[in-house]
Amino acid sequence: xxxxxxxxxxxxxxxxxxxxxxxxxxxxxxxxxxxxxxxxxxxxxxxxxxxxxxxxxxxxxxxxxxxxxxxxxxxxxxxxxxxxxxxxxxxxxxxxxxxxxxxxxxxxxxxxxxxxxxxxxxxxxxxxxxxxxxxxxxxxxxxxxxxxxxxxxxxxxxxxxxxxxxxxxxxxxxxxxxxxxxxxxxxxxxxxxxxxxxxxxxxxxxxxxxxxxxxxxxxxxxxxxxxxxxxxxxxxxxxxxxxxxxxxxxxxxxxxxxxxxxxxxxxxxxxxxxxxxxxxxxxxxxxxxxxxxxxxxxxxxxxxxxxxxxxxxxxxxxxxxxxxxxxxx
Ligand code: NAD
Ligand code: COI
Numbered sequence: 001x002x003x004x005x006x007x008x009x010x011x012x013x014x015x016x017x018x019x020x021x022x023x024x025x026x027x028x029x030x031x032x033x034x035x036x037x038x039x040x041x042x043x044x045x046x047x048x049x050x051x052x053x054x055x056x057x058x059x060x061x062x063x064x065x066x067x068x069x070x071x072x073x074x075x076x077x078x079x080x081x082x083x084x085x086x087x088x089x090x091x092x093x094x095x096x097x098x099x100x101x102x103x104x105x106x107x108x109x110x111x112x113x114x115x116x117x118x119x120x121x122x123x124x125x126x127x128x129x130x131x132x133x134x135x136x137x138x139x140x141x142x143x144x145x146x147x148x149x150x151x152x153x154x155x156x157x158x159x160x161x162x163x164x165x166x167x168x169x170x171x172x173x174x175x176x177x178x179x180x181x182x183x184x185x186x187x188x189x190x191x192x193x194x195x196x197x198x199x200x201x202x203x204x205x206x207x208x209x210x211x212x213x214x215x216x217x218x219x220x221x222x223x224x225x226x227x228x229x230x231x232x233x234x235x236x237x238x239x240x241x242x243x244x245x246x247x248x249x250x251x252x253x254x255x256x257x258x259x260x261x262x263x264x265x266x267x268x269x270x271x272x273x274x275x276x277x278x279x280x281x282x283x284x285x286x287x288x289x290x291x292x293x294x295x296x297x298x299x300x301x302x303x304x305x306x307x308x309x310x311x312x313x314x315x316x317x318x319x320x321x322x323x324x325x326x327x328x329x
Contacts, residue, residue: 001025003314004042005049006034012051012075015307023315039063047314051075051306053262053294058086065090071317075306076100076297080206080233084329095313095323099155100305101297106159108296109201109229112255113148113164116227117141117199121253121287141198144168149197151213152204152232153178153185160201161185172196194221199229206233206258216241225252231296234260239279246286256283257292 005016008029020027028045032038033052036059042048048069050056056072061083064072072087073095087094115121119138126135148164150157153175164171174190194200200222204210214228215238228251230237239260245251261277283289297306313323 001047001315001318002045003027003047003049003311004045005029006032006038007051009051011303012307015304016311019308019311023311025311025315027311034060036060036063042069043067045069046318047071047073049073049075049310049314053078053081056082056087058083058089061086061090061092064092071095071314073310073313073317073323075310078206078233079327079329080235082327084327088329093317093323094327094329095310095317095325096327097306097309097313098325100309101299101302102155102159103163104299104302105156105203105231105296106163108257108292109160109203109231109255110163110167112229112231112257112290113199113201113227114143115290116253116255116288117143117146119253119288121290125287143199146170146198147172147196148199148201149174149193150201150203151175151190151193152202153183153187154203156231157201157203158183158185160203164199164201169199191221194218195223197226198223199227201229202232202236204232204236206235211235212238212241214238214241216244219245219250222250224250226250227253227255229255231255231257234258234262243279243282246283246289253288253290254283255290255292257296258294259291262294 003025005027008016008031013029016027016029033054034050034056036057039060070091071093075097077096077098079096118140122138123135144167146169148169148171150161150171150173153173161171161173172186172188172193174188174193178187213236219241237260242254246254283291313325316323
């Protein structure tokens with residue numbers, strides 16, 4: 001079987017090579033993303049394997065159809081950057097890896113929560129300015145004494161809930177489709193969660209219906225000094241409203257791994273040279289904000305599983321005509 005893989009990073013390459021050796025399949029690796037131009041390289045291959053947060057356009061699917069390639073196996077969870085209507089139109093079937101390591105992302109939220117509740121950014125800022133006295137003045141809050149509101153109780157949300165509960169926090173959750181069985185989670189309406197939570201942690205998909213789920217009105221309903229965490233998708237938070245509430249001090253801290261105006265320039269800053277975004281720069285300068293370039297998933301366990309599970313999906317598609325984690329649309 002001949003597979004072409006796009007967007008391959010250095011840390012992934014070894015796993016793609018290992019998988020190819022173990023299974024006897026051919027995998028041609030490219031660091032470039034799958035675009036209207038690079039799709040031309042796929043001619044003659046049986047399937048495509050990808051990882052990117054930049055768009056998969058209609059043109060990509062049109063060319064796949066021209067080349068007789070029916071399958072695209074992405075190495076990640078989110079499908080919000082894929083033109084699914086075009087994929088359907090051109091008969092391309094897609095699989096994702098919905099659970100390569102939910103705990104990787106949940107642990108990242110937990111890490112940011114602890115860092116922010118203990119004011120570590122302010123402490124570091126003072127220390128870097130040789131202000132040892134100032135560094136000792138930032139009294140923290142204990143996670144175990146907080147009410148944590150988790151929005152989205154799917155795979156990652158549930159992993160996060162278990163972790164927060166493990167620290168003794170009172171955890172409440174909102175999900176329009178809560179599990180039918182009792183999973184030991186207190187579900188509340190969204191407005192109640194917003195009003196009660198000291199820490200709000202987002203784990204919902206970035207589908208258009210969730211665009212600006214956390215808007216100015218949602219911030220108005222929150223408690224003073226709330227901490228907000230987003231490792232899910234940038235479009236979930238109205239960043240302008242977040243800025244207003246950070247500047248006023250209503251939001252005491254924020255942890256943002258998925259930034260609303262995230263672009264290829266931010267994600268490949270070394271290549272692009274700059275990421276001209278005034279809001280990003282303002283956030284970077286705030287000691288009570290922790291930013292990350294969409295790396296909550298980034299662990300050795302996750303990267304291994306993303307590669308192995310996605311390539312197995314392609315084999316299943318091509319040999320059996322179905323893959324366990326086909327994206328239904
Ligand atoms: P999942 O499908 O298992 O769970 C999502 C849950 O959100 C579902 O239970 C769904 O009912 C719920 N939901 C949908 N809309 C909602 C809303 N408006 N309010 C409350 N709940 C809502 O997905 P998952 O595996 O837990 O992943 C969640 C998201 O995390 C992914 O869609 C992806 O965007 C993001 N993610 C980020 C990273 C990263 O590195 N930062 C990595 C993987 C996934
Ligand atoms: C996902 O798996 O959906 C992610 O957000 C991480 C990925 C884009 C590397």
